[in-house]
Amino acid sequence: MKFETPTSTVLYSIEETIKAYRRLCQQNISSIVPTxxxxxxxxxxxxxxxxxxxxxxxxxxxxxxxxxxxxxxxxxxxxxxxxxxxxxxxxxxxxxxxxxxxxxxEKLNPVIKKNRETALNSLSEQELKQLFEILNKITQNCKSNSK
Amino acid sequence: MKFETPTSTVLYSIEETIKAYRRLCQQNISSIVPTxxxxxxxxxxxxxxxxxxxxxxxxxxxxxxxxxxxxxxxxxxxxxxxxxxxxxxxxxxxxxxxxxxxxxxEKLNPVIKKNRETALNSLSEQELKQLFEILNKITQNCKSNSK
DNA sequence: TATATTTATTTGACATATCAAATAAATAAT
DNA sequence: ATTATTTATTTGATATGTCAAATAAATATA
CATH class of the missing domain: 1.10.10.10 (Winged helix-like DNA-binding domain superfamily/Winged helix DNA-binding domain)
Known part of the structure; x- marks a missing residue:
């Protein structure tokens, strides 16, 4: 984290993750309900x-x-x-x-469940908890400074 | 994490975080370069x-x-x-x-720096590292299953 | 009660996301 | 060299994000 180029920051990683996840979801959802x-x-x-x-x-x-x-x-x-x-x-x-x-x-429920499992595959409960807490801190930091 | 309603998942938190961060950034950027x-x-x-x-x-x-x-x-x-x-x-x-x-x-550089600091305020190096690694796992999980 | 303020939703304008199809130039294959 | 394929970019269509302004109904205040 020494050389803070725009592409080496955590926030950049968050964008990457959310986009990868949305793409996965849309593909699997479209395969069941195309519209x-x-x-x-x-x-x-x-x-x-x-x-x-x-x-x-x-x-x-x-x-x-x-x-x-x-x-x-x-x-x-x-x-x-x-x-x-x-x-x-x-x-x-x-x-x-x-x-x-x-x-x-009804058709989507299993797809959505599977998407989550796919995305969170091999993550421990502890990792999920950590992730949740860290994200929360960032969210609070942003909110208290914006509006 | 027992009752997996859509609004209780980590991925939902990621969306929340990225939106809070983008709002913070846009507000501070607009105050310097409105266009x-x-x-x-x-x-x-x-x-x-x-x-x-x-x-x-x-x-x-x-x-x-x-x-x-x-x-x-x-x-x-x-x-x-x-x-x-x-x-x-x-x-x-x-x-x-x-x-x-x-x-x-030139005008934006300090704003962008400040935005990052605001968002990541009070997060330890270790937390950043954890966050980075966990996000990376999720990204890989999604990518390997979508394309 | 009449007026002012707040709340829920909508609309307009513009920026971005996503997919598919189209162009045009570069490269590979025949 | 000609044809086929690949690569970089563009365009069209539709969905969503964001801000500001407009509506209309509900509530508060004078």
């Missing part, structure tokens, strides 16, 4: 498990609200989701998985 | 240090060649860069930093 993206798959699963509004989901998956609006729109067009106005608070939207959305989730 | 993006700044610095072709640079910064074409074009429009055809191999392009590009690099 869905990694982001859409994650969001679909979250909506299925958590009964939350659009912006709450966005916060959960670290998406901008603008991005969320568009991703949701695409998923509605593909008939994975329905969206209705929340009666109690008409600003909010209610998102529900359609039958074909459910089917897709 | 440049994080990606453009990194690419500018790499081009300045390494005399490589467009696709070699792309490989270095994990960018798709298509993205690189567009990023380069934007940077040329902003007069950070010039691009000429390589005489020895007319398929290749030669990228050179302009005077104003150089100025920007």
């Amino acid at each position: 869905i993206t990694v982001d859409q798959a994650l969001i679909l699963i979250i909506i299925d498990r958590e009964d939350k509004s659009q912006s709450e989901i966005a916060d959960l998956v670290f998406k901008d609200y603008a991005s969320m609006t568009r991703i949701i729109k695409l998923m509605i067009n593909k008939n994975y989701l329905t969206k209705t106005i929340d009666d109690a608070d008409k600003r909010k939207s209610e998102l529900k998985i359609t039958a074909s959305g459910k089917e897709i989730i | 440049i993006t994080v990606d453009q700044a990194l690419i500018l610095i790499i081009i300045d240090r390494e005399d490589k072709s467009q696709s070699e640079i792309a490989d270095l910064v994990f960018k798709d060649y298509a993205s690189m074409t567009r990023i380069i074009k934007l940077m040329i429009n902003k007069n950070y860069l010039t691009k000429t055809i390589d005489d020895a191999d007319k398929r290749k392009s030669e990228l050179k930093i302009t005077a104003s590009g150089k100025e920007i690099i």
Whole structure:
């Protein structure tokens, strides 16, 4: 870590890792459900498990609200989701998985499990814990200094 | 790590970290050079240090060649860069930093240094090494299983 | 109650990611 | 030398990221 060229930093490695992981995921997901993206798959699963509004989901998956609006729109067009106005608070939207959305989730579950196993193969529990903690420190450092 | 909901995995944490870091970087970079993006700044610095072709640079910064074409074009429009055809191999392009590009690099260097320090604040050398190694394992796992 | 402020979502503009197909030049094979 | 293949880059189409501004509904305040 002596010669800090841009390509020798840990943060550069984080980018590399996340890109490699996303590529792996997209390839395996596409082989089962060719029409869905990694982001859409994650969001679909979250909506299925958590009964939350659009912006709450966005916060959960670290998406901008603008991005969320568009991703949701695409998923509605593909008939994975329905969206209705929340009666109690008409600003909010209610998102529900359609039958074909459910089917897709069922198909994807094993793929997603396998992707994680592939990526984390041969990592010990201790390594995972360390990784988790170190990443958390970095995240906190960044957040407390940005906004 | 027992209940593997999508939001409890390490890979999810990696996404969180990289987004927090990119936000920190963009904010600090914008405060000094409002017209440049994080990606453009990194690419500018790499081009300045390494005399490589467009696709070699792309490989270095994990960018798709298509993205690189567009990023380069934007940077040329902003007069950070010039691009000429390589005489020895007319398929290749030669990228050179302009005077104003150089100025920007000078301005950015301390910001980039500070961003890294902020993000990695209070992390020991050992933690950095661990992080680096664990990320590398994950990257290799993903790459060997995707292509 | 009327007005001001906050909250949830959307839209516009621009930057980047990704895949597939197209170009054009260089190199290999016939 | 001609043809086939490979390599470097570009273009098109679509998805997502990010910021700022706009809407519309809910809540707070005067």
